[in-house]
Amino acid sequence: xxxxxxxxxxxxxxxxxxxxxxxxxxxxxxxxxxxxxxxxxxxxxxxxxxxxxxxxxxxxxxxxxxxxxxxxxxxxxxxxxxxxxxxxxxxxxxxxxxxxxxxxxxxxxxxxxxxxxxxxxxxxxxxxxxxxxxxxxxx
Numbered sequence: 001x002x003x004x005x006x007x008x009x010x011x012x013x014x015x016x017x018x019x020x021x022x023x024x025x026x027x028x029x030x031x032x033x034x035x036x037x038x039x040x041x042x043x044x045x046x047x048x049x050x051x052x053x054x055x056x057x058x059x060x061x062x063x064x065x066x067x068x069x070x071x072x073x074x075x076x077x078x079x080x081x082x083x084x085x086x087x088x089x090x091x092x093x094x095x096x097x098x099x100x101x102x103x104x105x106x107x108x109x110x111x112x113x114x115x116x117x118x119x120x121x122x123x124x125x126x127x128x129x130x131x132x133x134x135x136x137x138x139x
Contacts, residue, residue, distance in 0.1 A: 026124040028072050031110065031132035032057070033117040041135045047077045049120050051087060052097035059100035060112045060121035068106065072122045075138040 030046050032038055036057075048054040050061070050073070062069040064081065073084050091097035103109040106123035113119040114131035121132075128134055 026068065026071075026126060028068060028075065028122050028138040029125045029128060029134045030076075030120065030122050030136040030138070031113050031128065032120050032135050033113055033115075034131070034133045035117045036133065036135075038135050039133075043076055043136065043138075046120070046136050050100065051077055051079075051084070052091045055097070056118075057120040058116065058118050060109050060119050061100040061102045062106070062109060062122070063102060063104065066105070068122070068124060072138060076122075076136075 030041065049057050049059045062072070064085075070081050073079055073081060077084065079087070088097070088099055092099055101112065101119075103112050103121070106127045109121040109123050110127060110129070110132050113121045120135075122138070123132075125134075125137070
């Protein structure tokens with residue numbers, strides 16, 4: 001009985017320690033210029049731009065090393081970073097598309113989107129202000 005209690009206590013402690021070390025993922029929102037005609041989009045519509053299937057808007061991406069990028073692609077395209085990179089490599093190699101613009105962080109994405117009525121990007125919800133318009137929240 002003591003061994004069972006000890007094992008349960010260690011498991012509980014380990015789970016709590018792991019939960020504390022994992023970063024809490026921020027809510028990711030897709031933003032456009034406030035002057036853009038779009039007021040909302042579906043997950044699939046957003047994915048079209050970031051997977052090179054539509055060129056009516058210019059995607060602005062976060063750096064490959066950014067956690068928000070992996071979270072965005074997983075939630076919106078159901079693909080991981082390596083799958084997205086492979087897809088873009090094929091599109092660029094065949095001349096069907098050019099890589100999305102890459103900004104340094106959410107502040108840079110916001111600045112790029114605010115300056116271009118055709119741009120679309122993703123940032124943490126906490127970074128949203130009047131310079132951009134939210135059209136989708138990645139769940």
